[in-house]
Amino acid sequence: MQVAVFGAGYVGLVTGAVLAELGHQVRLVEVDPEKIAAIAAGRPPIYEAGLDTLLPRVVRDGRLSITADGARAVAPADVTFIAVGTPPLANGDADLRFVRQAAEAIGAGMEPGRRRVVVNKATVPIGSANLVEVWISEAYRRRWGREPDPEWFAVASNPEFLREGTAVFDTLYPDRLVLGADQPWAVEMLRALYDPIIRQAFEPPPECPRPEGQGPVPVVESDRISAEMIKYAANAFLATKISFANEMAAICERVGADVVQVMAGIGLDQRIGPRFLNAGAGWGGSCFGKDLAALIFTAREYGYEPRILEATVAVNRDQRRLIVARVQEALKTVKGRRIAVWGLSFKPGTDDLRDAPALTVIRELVRLGARIAAYDPIAMTNAARQHPELEIRYAPDALSALEGAEALVIMTEWDEFRRVPLAEVRQRLAQPYVIDGRNLLDPAAAKAAGLWYRGIGR
Ligand SMILES: NC(=O)c1ccc[n+]([C@@H]2O[C@H](COP(=O)([O-])OP(=O)(O)OC[C@H]3O[C@@H](n4cnc5c(N)ncnc54)[C@H](O)[C@@H]3O)[C@@H](O)[C@H]2O)c1
Numbered sequence: 001m002q003v004a005v006f007g008a009g010y011v012g013l014v015t016g017a018v019l020a021e022l023g024h025q026v027r028l029v030e031v032d033p034e035k036i037a038a039i040a041a042g043r044p045p046i047y048e049a050g051l052d053t054l055l056p057r058v059v060r061d062g063r064l065s066i067t068a069d070g071a072r073a074v075a076p077a078d079v080t081f082i083a084v085g086t087p088p089l090a091n092g093d094a095d096l097r098f099v100r101q102a103a104e105a106i107g108a109g110m111e112p113g114r115r116r117v118v119v120n121k122a123t124v125p126i127g128s129a130n131l132v133e134v135w136i137s138e139a140y141r142r143r144w145g146r147e148p149d150p151e152w153f154a155v156a157s158n159p160e161f162l163r164e165g166t167a168v169f170d171t172l173y174p175d176r177l178v179l180g181a182d183q184p185w186a187v188e189m190l191r192a193l194y195d196p197i198i199r200q201a202f203e204p205p206p207e208c209p210r211p212e213g214q215g216p217v218p219v220v221e222s223d224r225i226s227a228e229m230i231k232y233a234a235n236a237f238l239a240t241k242i243s244f245a246n247e248m249a250a251i252c253e254r255v256g257a258d259v260v261q262v263m264a265g266i267g268l269d270q271r272i273g274p275r276f277l278n279a280g281a282g283w284g285g286s287c288f289g290k291d292l293a294a295l296i297f298t299a300r301e302y303g304y305e306p307r308i309l310e311a312t313v314a315v316n317r318d319q320r321r322l323i324v325a326r327v328q329e330a331l332k333t334v335k336g337r338r339i340a341v342w343g344l345s346f347k348p349g350t351d352d353l354r355d356a357p358a359l360t361v362i363r364e365l366v367r368l369g370a371r372i373a374a375y376d377p378i379a380m381t382n383a384a385r386q387h388p389e390l391e392i393r394y395a396p397d398a399l400s401a402l403e404g405a406e407a408l409v410i411m412t413e414w415d416e417f418r419r420v421p422l423a424e425v426r427q428r429l430a431q432p433y434v435i436d437g438r439n440l441l442d443p444a445a446a447k448a449a450g451l452w453y454r455g456i457g458r
Contacts, residue, residue, distance in 0.1 A: 001024050001025070001078045001079060001189075001192065001193055002024070002025050002027075002076045002077045002078050002079075003016070003019055003024045003025065003026045003027070003077060003078070003079050003080070003081070003193070004026075004027050004028075004029060004070075004073035004074050004077035004079075004080040004081070004106075005019075005026060005027070005028050005029065005073075005080075005081040005083055006029045006070065006073075006080070006081065006082050006083060006084055006102040006105070006106070007029070007030065007082070007083040007084035007085065007098070007102065007122070008028045008029075008030040008032075008035050008036075008039055008045075008066060009046070009083065009084075009085060010046060010048070010162070010164055010167060010286075010352070011083040011121055011122070011160050011162065011167075012028060012030075012081065012083030012084070012121070013028065013039065013044065013045075013046070013051075013055075014048060014051065014162060014167040014168055014171050015081060015083060015121065015160070015171060016028045016064055016081075017051065017054050017055050017058055017064060017168070018054075018168060018171040018172060019193070020058035020063035020064035021054060021057075021058055021063075021202075021205055022196045022197070022202050023063075023196070023202075024063070024193070025063060026058075026063060026064045026065075027064075027065050027066070027067060027072070027073035027076075027077070028064065028065070028066040028067070028073070029066075029067060029068070029069070029070045029073045029074075029102075029105070030066055030067075030068065031068065033068070035066075036066050036067070036068060039055070039059070039066045040059070040065070040066050041059075042055055042056030042057075042059040042060060043055070043056075046351065046352075047350065047351040047378055048164070048165070048167045048168055048350075049165065049166060049167075049168060049169070049207075049208075049349065050168040050169070050205070050207035050208045051167075051168055053206075053207050054168060054205055054207055054208075070102070070105030070106065070108075070109050071105065071108060071109030072109070073109070074105070074106050074109030074110055075109055075110075075111055077116065078114065078115070078116060078117070078189065078193075079116070079117050079118075079119060079189060079190070079193050080106055080116065080117070080118045080119065081118075081119045081121045081158075082099055082102045082103065082106075082118065082119065082120050082121060082122055082132065083121045083122055083160070084098035084099055084101075084102050084122055085098055085122070086098070086099060086122045086123055086124055086290070087290065088289070088290040088293050088294065091297065092293035092294060092296055092297040093125065093293075093294060093297045094123070094124060094125050094128075094290070094294045096124065096125075096128060096131065099120075099122060099124060099128065099131075099132065100131075100135050103118075103131075103132045103135035103136045103139070104135055104136070104138075104139040105139075106118055106136050106139070107135065107136035107137065107138065107139025107140040107142075107143075107148075108139045108140070108142070108143055110136070110140055110148065110153070112144065112148070112149070112152070114152070115152050115153075115185065115189065116152065116153050116154075117154050117155075117156050117181070117186045117189050117190060118132065118136060118153075118154070118155045118156070119155075119156045119157070119158045119190065120132055120155065120156070120157045120158070120159075120228075121158055121159070121160050122160075123159065123160070123231050123232070123235075123287065123290075123291055123294075124228065125228075125294050125297075125298055126225060126228045126229055126232070126298055127225065127228070128228065129155050129156070129157050129180075129224045129225075129228065130224075132155050133155040136148070136153075136155070140153075150183070154181055154182070154183045154185070154186035155181075155224070156179065156180060156181035156186050156187070156190060156224065156227075157178075157180035157181070157224045157227035157228050158177070158178060158179055158180065158190060158227070159178050159180075159227060159228065159230060159231035159234075160231075161174060161175065161176075161231075161234065162174075164285070164286075164347070164349070164350040164352050165347065165348065165349025165350040166349065168207070168208050169208050171197075172197065172202075172204070172205075172208055172210075173200075173210065173211060173214055173217075174197070174217055175217075175218075176217065176218045176219070176220055177194055177197070177198065177217055177218075177219045177220070178219075178220045178222065178227050178230050178231075179191070179194075179219060179220070179221050179222070179227070180221075180222045180223060180224045180225075180226060180227020180228065180230075181223075181224060181227075182223060182224055187221055191219065194217075194219075197217055198216060198217050198219055199216055200214060200215065200216055200217065231291070232291055232294065232295045232298075235287055235288055235291040235292065236291070236292055236295055236309055236312070238276050238283075238288070239283050239288040239292055239312050239313075239316070240308060240309075240312045241276040241277060242276055242277070242278065242282065242283045242316070243282070243283075243311070243312040243313075243315040243316050244277075245259065245263055245276075245277045245278060245279045245457075246279050246280070246282060246315050246316070246319050246456070246457070247315055248262060248263070248279065248457065249279035249456050249457020249458075250457065252279075252457040252458065253456075253457055253458075257457075258457070258458040259279045259439075259456070259457030259458055260279075260439055260455075260457075260458055262457075263277040263278070263279065278413075278438070278439065279439060279456045279457040280319070280413075280437050280438045280439055280456050281319050281320060281322075281323050281357040281358075281361070281411055281437035281438065281456070282315075282316040282317075282319030282320060282357055283316055283346075283357075284346035284347075284354070284355040284356050284357045284360075285346040285347065285352065285354060285355055285356070286352060286354035286355065288355075289313075289316075289355045290355075292309055292312065292313055293313075295309060296309050296310060296313070319357070319456070320357050320360045320361055320364075321364075322456070323357075323361045323409065323411075323435060323437045324361055324364045324365060324368070326435040326454050327339065327365060327370075327407055327409060327433075327435055328368075329454070330407055330431075330433035330435065330452065330454070331406060331407055331431070331433065334365060334368040334369055334370045335368065335369030335370075336369055336370075336371070337369075337370050337371070337406050337407070338370070338371050338373065338404055338405045338406055338430070339365055339370045339371070339372055339373070339405055339406065339407050339408075339409060340372075340373050340374070340375070340395075340401040340402045340405035340407070340408045340409070340429075341358060341361070341362060341372055341373070341374040341375075341392075341401070341408075341409045341410075341411055342374075342375055342376075342398055342401065342408065342409070342410045342411065342412070342414070342417050343358055343375075343376055343410060343411040343412025343413070343414055343417070343438075344356060344358045344359065344374055344376035344379040344380065344383050344411070344412065345358075345376060345378070345379035345412055346358075346412070347412060347413075348412055348413050348414045348415065350378075350379075351378045351379040351381070351382045352379075352382075353379055353382050353383055353386060353387070356379075356411075356412075357411060357437070358374075358376075358411035358412060359383075359387065359390070361409065361411060361437070362374070362390060362392065363390065365409075366390070366391050371391070371393075372390075372391065372392050372393065373392070373393045373394075373395050373400075373401045373402075373403075373405060374392045374393070374394060374395065374401060375394070375395040375396075375397060375398050375400070375401040376412065376414070377414055377416055379412075380394045398416065398417060398420050399420060399424055399425075399428055402425060402428035402429050403428055404430050405428075405429055405430060405431075406429070406430050406431040406433065407429075407431060407433035407434070407435060408425065408429060408433070408434045408435070409435045409437060410434070410435070410436045410437050410438055410440050410441070411437050411438070412438065413438040413440050417440055418440060418441075422441070422445055422446055422448075422449035422451065423449050425449065425451065426449050426450045426451055429451075431452075432450055432451045432452045433451075433452045434446060434451045434452065434453045434454070435454050436453065436454065436455040436456070437456065439455045439456055439457070439458065441453065441455070443455060443458060
């Protein structure tokens with residue numbers, strides 16, 4: 001099929017590259033000239049496992065191209081995705097400015113004579129598909145003097161659940177696909193588009209083999225509003241799971257239990273499940289904070305006070321403060337102290353720093369007078385470029401960051417941190433303090449190495 005994708009970020013680029021790999025003809029539309037140049041040359045502007053070989057292949061084979069010209073991409077497209085950013089406004093509502101720009105470009109670029117589905121893949125407030133439909137129809141009318149025929153044009157909602165870091169894998173082998181549309185023919189077109197994924201009928205690309213036991217992918221067909229709500233409900237539930245673990249951690253600390261053991265103990269219950277129960281510095285990233293804020297905003301628009309969601313956000317905010325408090329507990333005076341931070345990205349496997357707990361903690365420690373040396377396996381370039389205001393000395397490796405530091409704060413659970421010998425850690429640190437914001441280290445091993453160790457909830 002002919003596919004256009006507006007927005008070549010984490011979602012749009014990976015979706016486009018995977019659909020091209022599956023045999024569709026994909027045209028990306030982007031406004032950022034740097035991203036256009038990089039992608040046209042087959043270079044991913046973001047870090048995603050597997051994308052560095054997948055992208056150049058589909059570009060070279062002519063299955064994926066990128067342009068700033070929306071109309072050129074839309075004119076031949078059967079399916080057009082909107083995958084632009086939807087950042088939060090100060091009041092928590094989502095900023096739909098980029099969605100509107102994309103919708104208007106789509107409406108202006110559409111030509112009659114072929115069935116088209118425009119798919120909202122961006123996370124948009126409940127009901128936004130209606131707005132997208134209106135924006136497209138108005139732009140279309142400005143060009144053709146009439147609204148598009150609803151037999152030939154549909155707006156669908158197909159929310160995205162990929163995780164940054166494993167985005168290619170998640171797109172090829174998703175837990176489920178949600179297809180929300182009010183016209184049955186639009187659902188059929190999306191089923192046809194995703195058919196290789198639904199039936200798992202494609203040859204797995206070399207960089208991303210099919211996992212053992214992977215069967216057909218379940219499809220949830222729903223109305224548009226429900227599809228939009230599914231995305232928010234999923235993120236709200238996942239964030240709540242982590243905040244729940246953090247609340248249990250706070251109680252564990254007080255009663256002398258170990259939250260890691262407690263969560264392992266409850267996670268084996270099939271009704272609960274073991275994932276997203278890690279206590280620590282809390283969740284971050286581009287999605288949870290903004291999506292919870294938007295869902296809370298929506299609930300309040302209808303006069304409903306979403307108490308669980310508000311508590312989820314409040315507990316998470318406090319976890320970042322807790323890390324700083326732990327540093328103060330260890331060092332007492334923070335002014336003039338040298339502190340090492342391991343991990344900057346909001347989670348391992350990505351260089352994404354949006355709403356990263358590490359940055360909140362670093363900012364606060366700097367404000368309190370600390371001098372920070374940081375190390376992250378892949379996010380340091382982004383940190384230096386996106387946050388030139390942050391006073392950070394970037395270290396070439398994990399151990400160098402410790403040189404002369406009086407405390408180590410672990411903020412991202414990168415695997416390589418698990419492999420650093422604790423005796424070396426002790427030797428490099430000027431003082432033995434380790435604040436483990438991800439419960440990454442074994443407390444007994446840390447103590448045996450002569451470290452003063454504090455995790456979260458243990
Ligand atoms: N990142 C994730 O893990 C993730 C997961 C699920 C859903 N989402 C949702 O998907 C959407 C996109 O997220 P992302 O992380 O890919 O964002 P991103 O910021 O990485 O990418 C968005 C891209 O859209 C481009 N853009 C902006 N206006 C445009 C326009 N008018 N035409 C063409 N391109 C335009 C931007 O330049 C940018 O490259 C958001 O709504 C987000 O909530 C993200």
